[in-house]
Amino acid sequence: VETSLGNRLRVERAKRNLTQEALAELVGVSRKTINTIETGRFVPSTLVALRMARALEVSVEDLFFLADDASGADPSGT
């Protein structure tokens, strides 16, 4: 079964009132990189995923999940 990487980055970022620029600065990447990860156009490395999780004070599993290509569903329903 083909799977892709889903994420709840936008939701977690919004909870903390962080802009893409602010999160980018915390993680040490560009705003464009945050944007492409949020929209699923770029899959981050483990290192960047861990840094994002740390910056947002959540676990990596709270941020990223394996999504079935057909549904693209977020398992938490958020």
Add this chain to the structure above:
Amino acid sequence: MTTLSERSQAFERRRTHALVTGAAAFAGWQITECLRPLAPDARLPLALLSLVAIAVWVASLVRTLQLTRTLKGDPALSSAMQDERVRYARLRALALGFWVVLLAQAVILGVVGLGIVVPTMLAARLSLALGVVAAAVGFVAYERA
């Protein structure tokens, strides 16, 4: 003091400008050099155009070096402007340049196979120019995507 986002945007603009200008100048230099033996009457203007293209290309190289120095003095900007997405775009652009050179060589080989004489210098200049332009333009496109 400007924000990191503002500095990043400004850096990106300068990097794109240096890359596109450099690639265009390099292509211009190679094309004028290819045309010189084919147009004996226009050798002088072509030589002048070639010199201008070389000067612009060297200037864009110097500009790129200056941009690299800017990054050394600003760790936050360096981290943002050379993050893994940019490195991945660079890798894809290099691969694109490599495939374009291979394709150009295959086309030239096909042309020679048809019995058409292609001077070695012309073949080398064309494949080199196409590879450099493809890699530079490819980087700009992948980086923006």
